[in-house]
Amino acid sequence: MRDLSFGSYFPAISFVHKMDARAKILIAVAYMVAVFLVTAFHFLGFGACLLFVLIATIAAKVPFKLVLKSIKTIIFFVVFSAVLQLFFNKSGTVVFWVITDVGLLNAGFIIARIILIVLGASLLTLTTSPVELADGIEGILYPLKWIKFPVHEFALIMSIALRFIPTLIDETDRIIKAQKARGADFESGNIFKRAKALIPVLIPLLISSFRRADELADAMDSRCYAGSKNRTKYKKMHFTLRDLLGVILVAGLIVGIVFLNNFYLLSELATIAGAL
Amino acid sequence: MEIIVKDLTFTYSKKTKSLAFRALSGVSLNVKEGEIFGIIGKTGSGKSTFVQHLNGLIKVQKDSGSIIIGDFDLTDKKCDYKLLRAKVGMMFQYPEHQLFAETVYDDVAFALKNFAPDLTEKEIESRVREAVTITGLNYDLIKEKSPFDLSGGQRRRVAIAGVLVAKPEILILDEPAAGLDPKGKREFLELLLRLKNDFVKTIIIVSHDMNLVAEYCTRAAVFMGGEILATGTPKEIFSDEMLIEKSGLDLPLTASLTEKFKVKGVAVDSDLTVDGFVESLCRALKGGKI
Ligand SMILES: Nc1ncnc2c1ncn2[C@@H]1O[C@H](COP(=O)(O)OP(=O)(O)O)[C@@H](O)[C@H]1O
Ligand SMILES: [Mg+2]
Numbered sequence: 001m002r003d004l005s006f007g008s009y010f011p012a013i014s015f016v017h018k019m020d021a022r023a024k025i026l027i028a029v030a031y032m033v034a035v036f037l038v039t040a041f042h043f044l045g046f047g048a049c050l051l052f053v054l055i056a057t058i059a060a061k062v063p064f065k066l067v068l069k070s071i072k073t074i075i076f077f078v079v080f081s082a083v084l085q086l087f088f089n090k091s092g093t094v095v096f097w098v099i100t101d102v103g104l105l106n107a108g109f110i111i112a113r114i115i116l117i118v119l120g121a122s123l124l125t126l127t128t129s130p131v132e133l134a135d136g137i138e139g140i141l142y143p144l145k146w147i148k149f150p151v152h153e154f155a156l157i158m159s160i161a162l163r164f165i166p167t168l169i170d171e172t173d174r175i176i177k178a179q180k181a182r183g184a185d186f187e188s189g190n191i192f193k194r195a196k197a198l199i200p201v202l203i204p205l206l207i208s209s210f211r212r213a214d215e216l217a218d219a220m221d222s223r224c225y226a227g228s229k230n231r232t233k234y235k236k237m238h239f240t241l242r243d244l245l246g247v248i249l250v251a252g253l254i255v256g257i258v259f260l261n262n263f264y265l266l267s268e269l270a271t272i273a274g275a276l
Numbered sequence: 277m278e279i280i281v282k283d284l285t286f287t288y289s290k291k292t293k294s295l296a297f298r299a300l301s302g303v304s305l306n307v308k309e310g311e312i313f314g315i316i317g318k319t320g321s322g323k324s325t326f327v328q329h330l331n332g333l334i335k336v337q338k339d340s341g342s343i344i345i346g347d348f349d350l351t352d353k354k355c356d357y358k359l360l361r362a363k364v365g366m367m368f369q370y371p372e373h374q375l376f377a378e379t380v381y382d383d384v385a386f387a388l389k390n391f392a393p394d395l396t397e398k399e400i401e402s403r404v405r406e407a408v409t410i411t412g413l414n415y416d417l418i419k420e421k422s423p424f425d426l427s428g429g430q431r432r433r434v435a436i437a438g439v440l441v442a443k444p445e446i447l448i449l450d451e452p453a454a455g456l457d458p459k460g461k462r463e464f465l466e467l468l469l470r471l472k473n474d475f476v477k478t479i480i481i482v483s484h485d486m487n488l489v490a491e492y493c494t495r496a497a498v499f500m501g502g503e504i505l506a507t508g509t510p511k512e513i514f515s516d517e518m519l520i521e522k523s524g525l526d527l528p529l530t531a532s533l534t535e536k537f538k539v540k541g542v543a544v545d546s547d548l549t550v551d552g553f554v555e556s557l558c559r560a561l562k563g564g565k566i
Contacts, residue, residue, distance in 0.1 A: 199376065
């Protein structure tokens with residue numbers, strides 16, 4: 001359970017680790033947009049995205065294996081979406097049994113999309129600690145203060161949630177073991193039976209979460225926590241050249257993909273221009 | 277049922293080399309039927325990892341030793357873990373955290389319904405009554421209550437009943453007295469003795485309370501860094517100064533008193549239970565000059 005996998009931080013000192021969390025989040029979002037923008041010349045577009053992740057991984061000094069591991073956690077989802085495309089896409093010509101060429105193409109397309117997005121997301125969480133992540137999101141949402149959005153509180157909720165994920169995993173592990181020791185069976189039976197078997201785990205988990213929330217609230221009160229008013233930060237975030245480089249790279253990626261998407265248009269424009 | 281553990285080794289996150297952590301190495305241990313066996317050692321020494329092997333919550337890894345409990349061979353792929361867990365009960369730290377049902381009755385009956393689905397409601401009721409009563413609670417007053425409306429001490433008793441109801445032959449307790457006040461601790465020990473006399477056959481108890489170990493355990497094993505440093509009676513363990521130093525264990529009160537008396541020239545040779553200590557102290561003093 002405690003294995004490092006999707007969504008956990010890999011501590012290291014690297015170019016990417018040192019980047020401003022706000023910049024990293026924005027770059028990650030921009031990268032995902034880029035992945036979704038790929039509609040034509042798939043190989044080139046997806047290839048460029050993959051190259052971007054590779055460069056980022058090397059710059060982050062994160063072992064490739066760890067980044068790849070994130071795929072393992074969503075493999076079921078990937079296979080499921082691909083199978084849907086393979087068997088239920090009826091357009092195009094049949095290549096084999098009920099599988100059409102368009103279905104095949106779409107399946108590959110979807111696999112590439114999901115994997116690229118997960119790679120990017122996991123690289124973000126691998127190189128940015130949960131606290132930085134929450135701080136970064138607070139920084140990005142800061143302008144919303146103008147419309148009275150409780151940015152600080154929102155960020156606090158998020159960082160608390162992130163902080164308690166490992167605790168919750170440990171707790172789940174413990175309760176599952178305790179109920180197994182009492183003969184609970186989570187591995188056999190149909191899907192309804194298994195869902196029902198989870199009740200003895202979920203209820204204690206819920207109750208202990210409430211208890212924890214109470215304790216945490218008391219601890220915060222006793223240290224005079226009073227919301228965002230007059231609060232300063234222990235770590236100030238700075239936008240540096242590093243971040244600029246990252247932004248330029250991802251901007252280049254998006255421009256490149258948009259260019260590819262409009263390549264037909266451009267080439268037609270060029271021929272028209274030539275004809276004139 | 278006798279427990280025979282041979283050369284048990286266990287590694288967490290074995291598949292990921294960079295994160296692999298060896299929590300047990302070459303642990304061998306025999307526990308005979310009828311013992312109250314203590315497992316002691318510092319936090320992180322592998323005690324919980326070890327006891328969780330004994331009812332199959334952690335499976336024996338490949339080529340990592342063997343565990344045999346009565347007729348169960350835990351290295352065997354066909355081992356029936358459900359049956360094993362009915363025979364080897366396990367109670368964790370803060371057992372009250374595992375309560376979930378709407379009534380005390382339902383929660384206590386949970387294990388029974390899992391292990392013995394063929395029992396009639398009447399048989400279940402009598403078993404639940406028995407288990408709740410032995411923990412010192414009034415069954416008729418409490419059976420319809422929600423476990424979450426009870427006091428902390430009562431909740432823990434209900435949780436204990438929820439393990440006992442399956443009538444395990446071997447009961448494993450992982451730091452069971454944690455978070456109890458002195459009175460609660462005393463009552464808990466009394467309960468433990470009552471169980472030992474007429475409910476379970478063997479008790480294995482993981483504990484940081486050396487007084488408890490000295491008073492009640494027939495034997496104990498000292499864990500350190502995933503290995504067993506020594507196995508023996510409380511007397512053998514607590515009189516081995518090198519061992520105590522190396523493992524960083526506390527001494528039970530009787531053992532530290534024995535040492536203090538030794539410095540004063542009074543040799544007290546007891547089994548380190550309170551009664552045994554007082555007896556042999558009296559003998560030493562009467563026979564001496566005082
Ligand atoms: N699920 C787990 N994943 C990885 N390491 C673990 C896990 N559980 C325990 N450990 C490690 O194994 C060692 C032994 O733990 P444990 O058996 O709980 O010790 P004890 O019960 O003696 O305090 C500790 O160093 C602990 O950090
Ligand atoms: Mg432990």
